[in-house]
Amino acid sequence: MKETNRRAKVMLVDDDLSILVVGRDMLKSRFEVYPLPSAERLFAALEHMLPDMLLLDTSKCRK
Numbered sequence: 001m002k003e004t005n006r007r008a009k010v011m012l013v014d015d016d017l018s019i020l021v022v023g024r025d026m027l028k029s030r031f032e033v034y035p036l037p038s039a040e041r042l043f044a045a046l047e048h049m050l051p052d053m054l055l056l057d058t059s060k061c062r063k
Helices: 017-027 039-046
Strands: 009-013 032-036 053-056
């Protein structure tokens, strides 16, 4: 089996721009990082690409 050098795709979703910048900078050496500022942008991106991992801000979610 041929091994590939493909980096995993990570979508990082947060409405705080500073979190997106720090998260992107921390992850970009090992992953393809897609910082997204809203759920709306996430769903639009998911129409074109399937990530290997989603990192979501859930601090404002209520039950």
